[in-house]
Amino acid sequence: MVQTRLGDGSTIEMTEEEIKADIERGIEDAVDRAKVDPLSEDEIEKLTDIYTRPSKFVSVETGNELVLTFDEGSVKLKRLAVSIGRIPDLQIYERVFCSDTAELAHVDYSFKPVKPIVAEEQIEMEQALLSTVLPIYYGAMPNLSLYSQPDGAFPNPAELLPKGKIKEAREAYEGMMEHAIKDMVYVGSKMYEAGADGINFDTTGSAGEPDFLATLKATEKLKEKYPDISIEMGMSGEFVLGMHGDLEYDGTNLAGLYPHQQVKMAEKAGVDVFGPVVNINSSETIPWNIGRTVTMMKACAEASDIPVHANVGMGVGGVPIVETPPVDSLSRASAALAEIGKQDGL
Amino acid sequence: MVISHALASGMGGVRTAGDLVARMQMTRNMRLDEAKEYVAGKLGVDVKELTDPVIMDEVREELNIGRVQPGAGNAKGMEAKFNIAKLLDIKINSVEKFKSKTS
Numbered sequence: 001m002v003q004t005r006l007g008d009g010s011t012i013e014m015t016e017e018e019i020k021a022d023i024e025r026g027i028e029d030a031v032d033r034a035k036v037d038p039l040s041e042d043e044i045e046k047l048t049d050i051y052t053r054p055s056k057f058v059s060v061e062t063g064n065e066l067v068l069t070f071d072e073g074s075v076k077l078k079r080l081a082v083s084i085g086r087i088p089d090l091q092i093y094e095r096v097f098c099s100d101t102a103e104l105a106h107v108d109y110s111f112k113p114v115k116p117i118v119a120e121e122q123i124e125m126e127q128a129l130l131s132t133v134l135p136i137y138y139g140a141m142p143n144l145s146l147y148s149q150p151d152g153a154f155p156n157p158a159e160l161l162p163k164g165k166i167k168e169a170r171e172a173y174e175g176m177m178e179h180a181i182k183d184m185v186y187v188g189s190k191m192y193e194a195g196a197d198g199i200n201f202d203t204t205g206s207a208g209e210p211d212f213l214a215t216l217k218a219t220e221k222l223k224e225k226y227p228d229i230s231i232e233m234g235m236s237g238e239f240v241l242g243m244h245g246d247l248e249y250d251g252t253n254l255a256g257l258y259p260h261q262q263v264k265m266a267e268k269a270g271v272d273v274f275g276p277v278v279n280i281n282s283s284e285t286i287p288w289n290i291g292r293t294v295t296m297m298k299a300c301a302e303a304s305d306i307p308v309h310a311n312v313g314m315g316v317g318g319v320p321i322v323e324t325p326p327v328d329s330l331s332r333a334s335a336a337l338a339e340i341g342k343q344d345g346l
Numbered sequence: 347m348v349i350s351h352a353l354a355s356g357m358g359g360v361r362t363a364g365d366l367v368a369r370m371q372m373t374r375n376m377r378l379d380e381a382k383e384y385v386a387g388k389l390g391v392d393v394k395e396l397t398d399p400v401i402m403d404e405v406r407e408e409l410n411i412g413r414v415q416p417g418a419g420n421a422k423g424m425e426a427k428f429n430i431a432k433l434l435d436i437k438i439n440s441v442e443k444f445k446s447k448t449s
Binding site: 062066069099100126228229273337345346 | 353356373375376377423439
């Protein structure tokens with residue numbers, strides 16, 4: 001028997017045959033939902049090998065390492081109740097964690113709340129850049145929901161839709177998008193002018209396809225304004241929710257797109273690094289979850305012309321949905337996505 | 347989580363050549379293999395040596411592009427980025443800003 005876990009993090013034991021069967025079931029689910037090719041028999045064998053090894057920790061073979069980007073890095077140590085400023089935090093990412101990039105971010109991790117304090121963010125970025133070597137992103141979430149009442153100016157689509165007010169809800173989304181684009185371009189411009197190596201639109205699409213479209217348009221505008229700016233777009237879920245229902249980008253309806261389709265929209269807008277997400281099903285086993293994760297991520301990497309960095313953390317990318325991700329599951333997901341999922345980074 | 351990823355699959359950042367490969371992905375959209383080959387070519391090492399901390403520490407010291415444990419007199423922070431921009435033949439935004447404020 002081999003020890004593994006459920007998606008909720010609890011420990012279970014399975015035979016090697018059961019693990020392989022669950023990986024195959026996960027692959028079938030990915031093929032069925034995303035309409036992508038399944039993994040080959042060789043890839044299934046390799047994935048089964050990674051998930052049936054008795055060791056606590058698994059790593060890639062030498063030479064198969066990839067680039068690591070981290071969202072919201074500069075506030076993560078603070079979240080652990082470590083009394084630390086953001087610049088020392090970034091220096092720890094560089095020289096202790098040996099991360100390949102880092103990200104300056106505000107505790108209220110959305111573009112809208114950053115807008116009134118962007119001057120302070122610029123100063124912090126300027127000072128961080130003087131004392132670090134690795135590339136530093138400025139990151140925040142598009143978070144379109146902040147633009148509807150009671151937080152924002154527009155009627156709340158979540159209240160309008162149940163009342164059947166489809167037209168009014170769509171108009172609200174369109175207004176929210178306009179404001180969100182302005183904030184993303186404003187903050188992105190300021191942080192690029194402060195010297196940031198790139199801007200990370202993290203958790204894109206969390207409010208459905210209006211959120212995704214707003215971020216694509218903000219990317220276009222920033223690229224037009226600063227042709228050398230580097231944009232990373234990290235997604236919020238594997239499937240773009242259709243909250244508006246009639247929004248297109250370059251002739252493609254955005255609702256319902258899976259990672260291998262999302263990345264093509266991101267490329268058209270000018271995104272430089274794309275971060276796809278595949279969610280965890282907490283009731284299924286980790287072998288089932290990794291089967292579907294690697295299948296969708298590999299399809300995304302193969303469809304892409306730009307670097308793809310899968311999101312692999314709490315509740316996404318084959319990692320249980322817990323605050324303390326177990327190293328057995330996390331290291332296996334990390335290695336599997338590098339070696340079978342054909343990722344350029346994580 | 348950061349440490350687990352770094353050990354399981356990470357390139358090693360400034361300890362090796364991870365920051366340099368990342369820069370080629372960010373500035374030129376290079377996929378992983380292309381970025382590694384480009385950086386290895388510029389550093390004069392084999393691709394497999396890019397993640398060897400013993401070799402890369404010597405290379406980084408010789409090229410003065412920042413080390414994980416920089417000694418006195420070694421380029422640090424912005425100084426190292428000036429040398430990285432020249433070595434990789436890329437524009438680094440903060441380096442350009444620094445030049446515009448000081449020259």
